[in-house]
Amino acid sequence: MRLKVENLSKIFPTRHGTLSALEEINFEAREGEFLCLVGPSGCGKSTLLNIIAGLQPPDQGRVWMNGEEVKGPGTDRIVIFQDAGLFPWLNVRQNVGYGLKIAGVPPQQRHQIAMSFLKMVHLSRFAGSYVHELSGGMRQRVAIARALAMNPKVLLLDEPFAALDSQTRDILSGELQDIWARTKKTIVFVTHNVREAVCLGDRVLVLSSQPGRIKKELCVTLPRPRSLNSVEVGELASLILKELREEIERVMSKEMDSDWSTQKSDLFDLIDRNLGSGI
Amino acid sequence: MILLIGIWEAGSRAELWPDYLFPSPSAIGSTLIDGVKDGSILIGIGVSLWRILLGYGLSVVGGVLLGLLIGRVQVLDQTLGVLLVGLQSLPSIAWFPLAILWFGLSEGAILFIVVMGAFQSIVIATDAGVRGISPLYVNVARNLGAKGFQFYWRLLIPATLPAIVTGMKQGWAFAWRSLIAGEMIFGNLGLGYLLMKGRELNNMDEVLAVMVVIIVFGLCVDQLLFRRVEKKIHQRWGMIGT
Numbered sequence: 001m002r003l004k005v006e007n008l009s010k011i012f013p014t015r016h017g018t019l020s021a022l023e024e025i026n027f028e029a030r031e032g033e034f035l036c037l038v039g040p041s042g043c044g045k046s047t048l049l050n051i052i053a054g055l056q057p058p059d060q061g062r063v064w065m066n067g068e069e070v071k072g073p074g075t076d077r078i079v080i081f082q083d084a085g086l087f088p089w090l091n092v093r094q095n096v097g098y099g100l101k102i103a104g105v106p107p108q109q110r111h112q113i114a115m116s117f118l119k120m121v122h123l124s125r126f127a128g129s130y131v132h133e134l135s136g137g138m139r140q141r142v143a144i145a146r147a148l149a150m151n152p153k154v155l156l157l158d159e160p161f162a163a164l165d166s167q168t169r170d171i172l173s174g175e176l177q178d179i180w181a182r183t184k185k186t187i188v189f190v191t192h193n194v195r196e197a198v199c200l201g202d203r204v205l206v207l208s209s210q211p212g213r214i215k216k217e218l219c220v221t222l223p224r225p226r227s228l229n230s231v232e233v234g235e236l237a238s239l240i241l242k243e244l245r246e247e248i249e250r251v252m253s254k255e256m257d258s259d260w261s262t263q264k265s266d267l268f269d270l271i272d273r274n275l276g277s278g279i
Numbered sequence: 280m281i282l283l284i285g286i287w288e289a290g291s292r293a294e295l296w297p298d299y300l301f302p303s304p305s306a307i308g309s310t311l312i313d314g315v316k317d318g319s320i321l322i323g324i325g326v327s328l329w330r331i332l333l334g335y336g337l338s339v340v341g342g343v344l345l346g347l348l349i350g351r352v353q354v355l356d357q358t359l360g361v362l363l364v365g366l367q368s369l370p371s372i373a374w375f376p377l378a379i380l381w382f383g384l385s386e387g388a389i390l391f392i393v394v395m396g397a398f399q400s401i402v403i404a405t406d407a408g409v410r411g412i413s414p415l416y417v418n419v420a421r422n423l424g425a426k427g428f429q430f431y432w433r434l435l436i437p438a439t440l441p442a443i444v445t446g447m448k449q450g451w452a453f454a455w456r457s458l459i460a461g462e463m464i465f466g467n468l469g470l471g472y473l474l475m476k477g478r479e480l481n482n483m484d485e486v487l488a489v490m491v492v493i494i495v496f497g498l499c500v501d502q503l504l505f506r507r508v509e510k511k512i513h514q515r516w517g518m519i520g521t
Binding site: 050053055073074075077078079081083085087088089090098099101102103130131132146150 | 413415416418419420421422423424425429433437438440514515516517
């Protein structure tokens with residue numbers, strides 16, 4: 001067992017009272033597991049990830065890494081954020097080596113490590129480029145290389161592909177599976193995209209929203225490598241989607257004006273008519 | 280620009296105004312050349328430059344440090360931060376009486392006035408820069424292990440650099456003005472001193488010649504130094520199109 005989240009709760013004060021972002025969250029990620037957390041926006045997924053990373057304190061509960069309680073940020077848990085968060089004043093290689101520099105790794109070794117991980121994400125040609133010269137997908141690759149360079153035990157990915165176009169997302173999710181297979185890292189991957197979660201995860205935890213709770217757990221045993229667009233992934237995703245749909249409706253009707261209701265979607269109906277789906 | 284100077288010269292030649300009140304460009308030019316030849320203007324520039332480098336350098340180092348601290352520490356912001364914003368409405372030359380009391384009629388007094396001129400704008404700009412840092416950068420740096428000194432040195436300062444340079448640019452203008460004002464009231468050598476000497480001798484050629492030097496010098500530093508640095512930084516930080 002590597003990562004354990006125990007009875008985690010987080011409450012945010014708002015102008016209209018408190019908002020329970022996370023409530024009684026319990027899960028474990030086994031060593032080398034690819035765990036996906038999927039939930040509608042506003043269900044506290046990112047908060048959960050930040051708490052695991054030690055960037056935010058929980059209100060209740062604990063996070064354990066290898067039996068040790070997490071008390072703050074540590075380089076054994078590296079986050080890859082939705083907006084890569086590369087530093088514009090450093091070039092690509094220096095960005096990848098940033099954490100190593102802080103850790104006091106000597107320049108030559110740093111250079112070597114940075115270049116080897118840049119190679120893994122196929123960007124060694126851009127080692128000298130600056131962030132404003134890179135596309136969104138390239139930035140995310142650099143962020144992945146930067147995270148891997150720290151040799152963390154757990155990679156925490158916070159909707160890393162959400163801001164990318166769908167082609168780039170396809171390619172990167174394929175490469176992420178590849179990298180995961182090669183590095184054997186434990187990965188906690190947060191997304192609102194059910195397909196993505198099913199495609200990538202060994203296990204998918206479905207979160208509800210306000211309060212954020214684990215609503216359902218699902219093991220995905222489809223053979224790898226999986227493609228985002230494969231039929232099997234789609235079928236499994238539609239199962240979860242149905243579950244999430246009522247969740248989204250509940251939250252939306254809370255947020256929207258009272259006369260709001262969901263349009264009956266043809267997509268969902270189609271799935272309902274599809275006899276035998278999800279068997 | 281050339282047209283303006285032409286009109287000015289023509290006006291002087293036509294004796295639209297008396298020469299001793301507003302000398303012609305050619306008279307100013309020849310005074311300038313004389314001043315450079317006998318060294319008085321060069322010495323003036325040199326002395327002023329030395330003073331401003333010292334005073335401005337102190338302001339930059341101190342201002343950036345204090346700005347970073349005020350930006351990060353709530354208590355400092357609510358005390359010193361408020362005070363500094365209040366002090367901004369005070370022209371630095373208003374410190375002159377106190378400066379004389381504290382430092383005597385010495386270089387120290389002038390330095391103090393220069394520092395009081397530049398310091399505040401650098402502190403305030405740095406502070407604003409720290410507050411403007413994307414929380415994402417802060418999280419990334421903490422996540423990658425930056426804390427304490429490293430956090431300041433490898434995150435706050437580089438991330439704040441565009442704001443710091445803007446503050447330095449503004450601070451430079453304030454410092455330069457404060458210096459000339461200080462030198463006019465008290466000072467050996469230096470450009471402000473030359474200005475006052477010209478006035479005492481009723482030599483408006485010299486006064487205007489020194490004014491030209493002051494303007495040109497200020498402009499050069501702004502255009503050649505700050506503009507370039509600023510442009511480069513904005514490009515690198517991706518703040519303008521590539």
